[in-house]
Amino acid sequence: MTETSETPGAYVRSGAAPGHHLRWNKVPEVTAYFWIIKVLCTTVGETAADFLNSNLGMGLTGVSLLMSAVLAVVLVVQFRTKAYRPGVYWLAVALISVVGTLISDNLTDNLGVSLTTCTTVFAVALAVVFAIWYRREGTLSIHSIDTVSREAYYWLAVLFTFALGTAAGDLVAEKMALGYWVSAVLFGLAIAAVAVAHFALGLNAVLSFWIAYILTRPLGASMGDYLSQPTGDGGLGLGTTVTSVLFLAVILALVVYLAMTRKDVTESERQLSHQ
Numbered sequence: 698m699t700e701t702s703e704t705p706g707a708y709v710r711s712g713a714a715p716g717h718h719l720r721w722n723k724v725p726e727v728t729a730y731f732w733i734i735k736v737l738c739t740t741v742g743e744t745a746a747d748f749l750n751s752n753l754g755m756g757l758t759g760v761s762l763l764m765s766a767v768l769a770v771v772l773v774v775q776f777r778t779k780a781y782r783p784g785v786y787w788l789a790v791a792l793i794s795v796v797g798t799l800i801s802d803n804l805t806d807n808l809g810v811s812l813t814t815c816t817t818v819f820a821v822a823l824a825v826v827f828a829i830w831y832r833r834e835g836t837l838s839i840h841s842i843d844t845v846s847r848e849a850y851y852w853l854a855v856l857f858t859f860a861l862g863t864a865a866g867d868l869v870a871e872k873m874a875l876g877y878w879v880s881a882v883l884f885g886l887a888i889a890a891v892a893v894a895h896f897a898l899g900l901n902a903v904l905s906f907w908i909a910y911i912l913t914r915p916l917g918a919s920m921g922d923y924l925s926q927p928t929g930d931g932g933l934g935l936g937t938t939v940t941s942v943l944f945l946a947v948i949l950a951l952v953v954y955l956a957m958t959r960k961d962v963t964e965s966e967r968q969l970s971h972q
Contacts, residue, residue, distance in 0.1 A: 862914020
């Protein structure tokens with residue numbers, strides 16, 4: 698599923714608002730590679746969060762603080778880059794997936810907040826971010842992430858999509874008791890329906906993108922649980938370590954490939970880089 702931009706320029710002109718840095722678009726082109734890596738990152742976010750919580754001996758709160766600190770460092774690096782860099786960008790996405798999972802787990806497991814409440818709160822928070830982002834910038838297109846403020850809105854929205862997807866996915870699994878594999882198929886079909894609505898029925902590209910982006914989180918989480926959980930619980934019994942390592946290896950291979958081929962660089966950035 699591609700995502701079009703209301704403001705095609707990928708570079709901030711000299712007339713940019715004060716405090717906005719001159720930079721290229723900071724996110725990749727939305728291609729099949731984008732969605733594959735995104736789903737893999739969501740799967741890793743689920744299994745890695747479970748692995749870290751079980752093996753570091755720091756408790757859920759301690760692990761959450763540690764991973765949030767690591768994410769903050771990576772985001773600083775991401776913000777300091779002037780253009781899209783596959784390694785930095787996808788590392789940030791993977792870490793946000795982990796942190797988003799941990800935030801949801803903290804609220805439900807440590808604080809006893811219900812999944813219904815978590816889902817509602819995260820949905821409202823995401824809607825508020827989108828509303829402020831659109832009011833101030835006039836676009837929610839990821840082809841326009843070319844200023845510091847737009848990038849800040851983008852990453853905040855991404856964090857809430859992961860937290861919302863985690864809570865909503867767990868809520869569906871808990872209420873409907875479908876099992877991991879059936880849940881994965883259900884969310885996969887939902888994403889396919891969004892794609893059909895976009896390509897065949899003309900659903901707005903930006904809206905289609907963000908709906909699909911949210912739905913990839915429970916899809917990846919269901920896949921991760923299916924692969925890692927014991928066979929007695931409906932999984933394949935690979936464990937969180939094996940599942941995380943396998944998916945991280947695939948992510949690394951794809952990111953290296955994209956860094957070498959630049960197949961996911963936006964066309965406008967590609968043209969500017971050759972000027």
